[in-house]
């Protein structure tokens with residue numbers, strides 16, 4: 510049986526200077542409905558620091574040209590900027606080689622790449638893809654689509670009512686497994702499942718492990734080897750970078766053996782009338798003009814997080830989660846149901862809740878009147894919603910630019926909502 514979730518918190522890491530961090534984010538100085546903007550929706554997409562915005566502006570203002578296909582100064586500068594970002598991303602997640610980093614549009618495309626390339630080449634009748642019931646739709650639907658074509662079985666690791674994995678039956682579920690697809694952090698409850706222990710079990714059975722790290726890489730120090738991943742998918746826009754760029758990391762041997770995902774310019778060594786020869790890694794998987802400015806922006810987002818220190822980021826978020834759990838529970842008692850683990854350390858900075866019998870959409874509209882942004886809905890995790898026994902939740906999520914005053918603002922806004930709806 511795998512051990513309890515690993516959720517390292519380095520208590521010796523320095524405090525984040527949140528006031529200075531807030532000042533780096535231009536959007537945080539605006540008001541919403543005449544109130545200070547309290548942004549608590551970073552699990553959907555984070556805000557961007559001035560450094561990232563400036564880098565993208567500067568790239569377009571000074572160095573833009575298409576990459577890889579020309580031998581003039583601008584094209585060389587653009588190529589160097591993009592490849593420099595690739596090296597930074599590789600270092601940030603402990604990848605052994607920069608060419609194991611494939612730039613995609615987002616985590617969704619990264620997971621589809623694994624399914625459509627590795628999956629289509631390796632899975633068929635008799636194979637088993639094992640997923641958890643807390644996956645985001647991005648780590649469910651691509652496998653369902655492929656299973657319908659290829660005839661393999663999908664199995665599910667069930668959940669306890671507190672949205673942690675129920676591993677009672679894990680030996681049976683792992684029998685004959687070909688691929689384990691697992692989120693490293695739930696985008697609904699913040700649950701941190703024991704990825705490494707399950708990856709070890711899957712590897713002992715000869716399976717490949719694909720980790721959806723969309724909510725993990727932005728918030729915890731990441732090392733692909735320590736996680737036990739063979740593939741790792743994440744999005745730039747949730748980690749202070751721009752929209753339009755995502756990452757797939759894969760072990761080199763696996764990526765090398767895989768067929769290209771999309772065909773076109775940039776991904777070939779040669780094309781003849783009777784066929785083509787794919788380019789080397791990572792270009793084999795990067796057909797067409799890449800999102801160059803966005804990749805440059807992502808590189809600077811990585812610099813920003815590196816400068817803060819990911820251990821300090823994690824510690825800050827655990828402390829905020831602890832503060833939110835205690836403040837909200839003390840102030841609202843039974844009126845507020847917080848889904849997910851009771852304690853702060855087995856979770857990231859994401860909190861889904863129900864407030865009385867208010868519909869999450871109505872609630873979030875009232876909170877918006879107070880400048881507080883939380884997200885209502887199923888959060889693209891309908892199977893998990895069914896386990897929680899709800900159709901939707903309100904979700905608050907915090908990041909490096911949030912502090913206790915933001916949690917207090919959420920609590921005050923909830924109080925007003927409670928009065929307004931006479932809860």
Ligand SMILES: Cc1ncc(COP(=O)(O)O)c(C=O)c1O
Nearest residue numbers: 615616617645647696721723744
């Ligand atoms: C856990 C998880 N996986 C995948 C995704 C998909 O990310 P994107 O929409 O950037 O492709 C998200 C986005 O919310 C997520 O939270």
